[in-house]
Amino acid sequence: MSILEKLSLKAKEHPMRVAFPEGENEKMMQAAYECALEGAISAILVGDTEKLRDLASERGLDPEKFTYADLADETIIADVIAKYTALPDTRLKEKALRRRMADPLYYAMVMQAAGEADVTFAGINYTTEDVLLAGQMIIGLKEGISTVSSIGLCEIPGFCGSEGELLAVGDSAVCANPSEEQLADIAISACETVKELLDWEPRCAFISYSTLGSGQGPLIDKVSAAVKIAQEKRPDLKLDGEFQLDAAIVPAVAEKKVKRESAVAGKANVLIWPDLNVGNAGVKLIQILGHADAYGPLLQGFKKIICDCSRSAPVSELKGNIIMSAIRAAAQ
Amino acid sequence: MERKELEEQIFEMIAQLYKKDAEDLSLDTTFKDDLGGASVLMVGLVSEIENELDVMIQLQDAAACETIGDLVDKVEEEME
Numbered sequence: 001m002s003i004l005e006k007l008s009l010k011a012k013e014h015p016m017r018v019a020f021p022e023g024e025n026e027k028m029m030q031a032a033y034e035c036a037l038e039g040a041i042s043a044i045l046v047g048d049t050e051k052l053r054d055l056a057s058e059r060g061l062d063p064e065k066f067t068y069a070d071l072a073d074e075t076i077i078a079d080v081i082a083k084y085t086a087l088p089d090t091r092l093k094e095k096a097l098r099r100r101m102a103d104p105l106y107y108a109m110v111m112q113a114a115g116e117a118d119v120t121f122a123g124i125n126y127t128t129e130d131v132l133l134a135g136q137m138i139i140g141l142k143e144g145i146s147t148v149s150s151i152g153l154c155e156i157p158g159f160c161g162s163e164g165e166l167l168a169v170g171d172s173a174v175c176a177n178p179s180e181e182q183l184a185d186i187a188i189s190a191c192e193t194v195k196e197l198l199d200w201e202p203r204c205a206f207i208s209y210s211t212l213g214s215g216q217g218p219l220i221d222k223v224s225a226a227v228k229i230a231q232e233k234r235p236d237l238k239l240d241g242e243f244q245l246d247a248a249i250v251p252a253v254a255e256k257k258v259k260r261e262s263a264v265a266g267k268a269n270v271l272i273w274p275d276l277n278v279g280n281a282g283v284k285l286i287q288i289l290g291h292a293d294a295y296g297p298l299l300q301g302f303k304k305i306i307c308d309c310s311r312s313a314p315v316s317e318l319k320g321n322i323i324m325s326a327i328r329a330a331a332q
Numbered sequence: 333m334e335r336k337e338l339e340e341q342i343f344e345m346i347a348q349l350y351k352k353d354a355e356d357l358s359l360d361t362t363f364k365d366d367l368g369g370a371s372v373l374m375v376g377l378v379s380e381i382e383n384e385l386d387v388m389i390q391l392q393d394a395a396a397c398e399t400i401g402d403l404v405d406k407v408e409e410e411m412e
Binding site for chain 2: 093129141
């Protein structure tokens with residue numbers, strides 16, 4: 001059974017309400033429909049209800065399998081605005097919210113923040129920037145977390161790591177040049193993400209070209225400083241480094257290079273790249289040379305689960321991301 | 333709204349959000365070097381401008397402003 005099949009079964013245990021602000025898009029509607037039909041989620045299409053129903057029928061889908069949040073439904077709008085503005089630490093007041101809610105992306109997130117949905121799933125038409133900005137404005141960041149970031153889940157045929165063929169890596173998509181503090185927060189968020197999604201006990205390695213001071217220079221200093229910050233912020237998590245990639249995931253190399261006790265070295269299941277140059281190259285190397293499937297990016301750092309899918313994602317990939325987002329929401 | 337009044341309102345918002353003294357702020361104060369450039373605070377500032385001045389500034393436009401003066405210009409432009 002593949003990881004996605006296992007996750008699909010898990011999602012069905014507690015189907016979450018997923019809001020889709022791009023339900024008019026054919027691939028998005030199809031993916032939402034299949035996930036709902038399989039019982040993995042309850043799909044809420046945000047937009048013009050009549051148009052969405054007609055589109056579903058034209059595409060041979062049963063419109064009754066969706067629920068709808070109509071952009072013109074004053075009852076729903078008034079209800080979610082009242083709930084949203086009653087929350088602590090929200091940014092926008094009623095008039096500004098109403099204006100923003102003309103956009104289905106903001107509408108979906110306000111619903112989610114107000115407790116009327118568990119996930120907002122977008123990105124097929126909206127850009128990553130659109131999704132991240134709306135998320136920061138409406139959902140906000142988790143307490144103590146300074147940056148939005150992402151991880152990907154790699155299924156690497158033949159890899160014998162501490163979680164078999166699976167390895168989580170981040171950030172390969174969002175935070176380009178994290179500061180020490182941000183790098184620490186990316187690692188902490190990544191640990192939370194793999195716990196939510198996979199029930200792993202995270203063992204998180206900060207990757208560098210040096211292992212515990214074997215090299216010197218400002219690039220290494222940033223990573224080692226991030227390790228200290230992360231360990232101080234979250235002593236309950238297994239966070240360690242700086243490690244070279246082999247010292248992080250190959251037990252024999254770790255034994256040779258890491259001359260002190262480490263709960264992470266040689267058995268890391270989460271790798272944190274020092275910046276996006278490394279992250280982007282790293283995940284592509286895993287995909288191309290390791291013939292791996294890489295799922296994600298899974299956005300992290302927000303108070304609630306938001307997913308920004310790839311604009312070129314096929315229906316199968318959308319379904320995988322919907323299911324992973326729903327599981328994370330159920331675990332929160 | 334007069335330009336001076338707008339400037340004062342935006343100084344007050346920035347002082348509150350960035351935890352600075354409004355009297356230490358000027359139109360030449362830079363977001364990145366003088367205020368630390370935290371994007372989370374910029375989200376708050378854009379929201380506050382939207383709430384209090386009824387002007388919707390895109391976050392990416394606000395983030396592109398180097399100084400407070402640039403932001404005041406942007407808000408004034410949107411108010412016209």
